[in-house]
Amino acid sequence: MTLEVRISRRLPGFVLDVDFEVASGITVLFGPSGAGKTSVVNGVAGLSRPDEGRIVSNGRVLLDTKRGIQVAPHRRRIGYVFQEPRLFPHLSVRGNLRYGQRFAGRRGRPGDLDAITEVLGIGPLLDRRPGALSGGEKSRVALGRALLSSPDLILADEPLAALDAARKAEILPLFERLRDDLGVPVLYVSHSAEEVARLATTVVALSRGRVIAQGPALEILGNPSVTPVGPRAAGAVLEARVAAHHADGLTELDAGGLPLFVPGHAGKVGAQTRLRIAAHDVMLSLDPPERISALNVLPGRVETVTEAEGPGVLVRLETPAGPVLSYVTRRSASALGLKEGLGCHAIVKTVTL
């Protein structure tokens, strides 16, 4: 399954001109508000018409302005999870879930409703009205409804933006399951670096209507010159394995042979996990730090020093665990004489899984 998107469209203030591909897994369209992300997904869904472009889903041409092809939105087989749930108020939860299923006809499998209700944990809600659901419940029903229309691809436009932190924590794992178990490719729009770190297989970074970088998530997030939402929100992502659980409540991870400690019980021993180290949570020290409270210190070597907006620079370190980004002031950078090849230590204040 692939989706090729090439869209250009004149928008108020700038021109949207993007060209990217979506393969299996979750592709995150990552960029700040106003970068044109929603215009891209609306174009893919057929809800808005680009001035020019070509969209091909799994070999099916959905749009080709040169050849005058424009498939109607209801024939595109593209599920859309909107920022707000958009449930039909006059139908029960069951009615909402079945809505897309009946148009899917033969492509839908009869057992799907039970399986998806089970995965999303919405079985007890089936006979309720949307007005009687909480925000998190509505989001889950909206996701289920899109899945049950048996789409070739799911578009998700910041589906967590309107939810509080607890609800986000409840919905995020569902997208992970979607990626890992259900095999439906997802084009996910987000301006949150945490969501990208957690979900993305591939990242397409968007800024002012243009794709500034695209590639595997770890590569893009570790690249100090790609900071679509600003250097403060930058942060590298490492892959690690859960090594042990300690009696004092810490979990030990093994990242490329280096031990890292995170609070809490994080997954089974042996499980692979991703962890994100925000650039502003990393201090640099030229000498091995002694007698400090931070648990995680990664030895490394400066790979690049990149000028960032504001008073800071982004330093990329190569460590045995993988690349780590650090956001330090320009003054500190010159005081330490940070330059390519210099050995130093990254002192990590917080690691998020």
Add this chain to the structure above:
Amino acid sequence: MTWLGPEEWEAVALSLKVSLWATVVSLPLGILTAYALARWRFPGRQILNGLVHLPLILPPVVTGYLLLLTFGTQGPLGGPLQEIGIVFAFRWTGAALAAGIMAFPLMVRAIRLSIEAVDPRLEAAATTLGAARPMVFLTVTLPLILPGVLAGAVLAFAKAMGEFGATITFVSNIPGETRTLSTAIYAFLQIPGGDSSALRLVVVSIVIAMGALMLAEWLSVRVARRVSGR
């Protein structure tokens, strides 16, 4: 019916028939017009809006006279229609046409308001789930506006029951054919000793009008509740 005399009852029954037909036939057109005015942007939209509301503002006698000119047996539409056996002038069908046109603005207003209360984003969501345009209308828009449509129909029915000016101008006041409730009251008032009949019909009018208004009010409360999904 003992309370109402045969002549009076005839007028009430005819009015019910005329109003029912006027409402039922104009309803699909009313929904289409309301939808077009609420959702489509097309040249001439303001002109359509004006035309729909014209019967509300014009003196009814003018509307009746225009109908007579158009649908009279010599009229540009009346003539050809007569050839295929459809006659409006001086028939109860003409009374229904007049009543339908006079009630149309009220019907369209009520339906249009309920369409404007439907979030277009719900309709967009339905298309991404595989529903074609007409299907979106039938499965999302129409169920959500149904109470508003019923309210519009009830209002139109009540208005049609009371129609006088356009009716008497277009189809006259023929007992048993075009003598509706209102024209009957008028006729009874013209003859000595007719006021008791007129009064009874007045009571019938008030009851029907009040009943219709209350029903319309109750239905419009339901629109709001339905659109909020509780």
